[in-house]
Amino acid sequence: GAVVSQHPSRVICKSGTSVKIECRSLDFQATTMFWYRQFPKKSLMLMATSNEGSKATYEQGVEKDKFLINHASLTLSTLTVTSAHPEDSSFYICSARGGHSNTEAFFGQGTRLTVV
Amino acid sequence: AQSVTQLGSHVSVSEGALVLLRCNYSSSVPPYLFWYVQYPNQGLQLLLKYTTGATLVKGINGFEAEFKKSETSFHLTKPSAHMSDAAEYFCAVSDSGSARQLTFGSGTQLTVLP
Numbered sequence: 445g446a447v448v449s450q451h452p453s454r455v456i457c458k459s460g461t462s463v464k465i466e467c468r469s470l471d472f473q474a475t476t477m478f479w480y481r482q483f484p485k486k487s488l489m490l491m492a493t494s495n496e497g498s499k500a501t502y503e504q505g506v507e508k509d510k511f512l513i514n515h516a517s518l519t520l521s522t523l524t525v526t527s528a529h530p531e532d533s534s535f536y537i538c539s540a541r542g543g544h545s546n547t548e549a550f551f552g553q554g555t556r557l558t559v560v
Numbered sequence: 561a562q563s564v565t566q567l568g569s570h571v572s573v574s575e576g577a578l579v580l581l582r583c584n585y586s587s588s589v590p591p592y593l594f595w596y597v598q599y600p601n602q603g604l605q606l607l608l609k610y611t612t613g614a615t616l617v618k619g620i621n622g623f624e625a626e627f628k629k630s631e632t633s634f635h636l637t638k639p640s641a642h643m644s645d646a647a648e649y650f651c652a653v654s655d656s657g658s659a660r661q662l663t664f665g666s667g668t669q670l671t672v673l674p
Binding site for chain 2: 453486537556
């Protein structure tokens with residue numbers, strides 16, 4: 445299957461700083477990328493959908509100014525958590541759809557963000 | 561709108577026993593259905609998917625699922641559990657056609673007892 449690489453896998457940052465998480469499709473062109481947040485013992489909550497070259501579509505309740513998403517190329521999307529606070533600590537997962545299969549999304553390994 | 565219900569947030573089975581994880585969905589259009597597995601602090605790995613055609617779908621690691629439209633179900637089974645199957649399992653649904661996003665169930669934690 446296609447490979448999606450997410451980096452970093454773990455990050456610890458201080459309150460008030462910003463953190464960037466990268467999501468790369470390694471062997472296919474991702475026309476659409478999705479960003480999810482997963483709370484402990486909970487399911488995945490879709491935060492936003494991004495299409496290459498256009499603005500991301502955010503789900504209701506997700507602050508677009510806090511969670512900046514950029515999908516600058518067909519192989520890279522980034523999520524920047526701005527002015528992070530402890531309540532932003534979570535597991536963030538990206539997925540990408542595209543290539544020969546438009547019915548399957550391929551997931552990154554996830555990023556564990558801890559804000560101290 | 562689509563939704564997924566996974567009955568049982570925790571399921572325990574003995575090693576070698578049958579695994580049955582339940583998933584019911586609702587969708588106003590013909591659905592694409594997926595089962596994913598997640599190990600601690602890792603992303604999701606696709607186990608199997610149903611798009612069209614044969615309703616019994618075989619996936620990796622000996623898992624299979626059957627799409628039953630009349631019951632709006634897509635239960636995941638494995639004849640004989642292995643210790644390495646212990647993980648979190650998510651059922652998900654997507655709309656057909658220009659499928660864009662997945663709607664996930666709340667997940668089922670599978671514990672395999674020795």
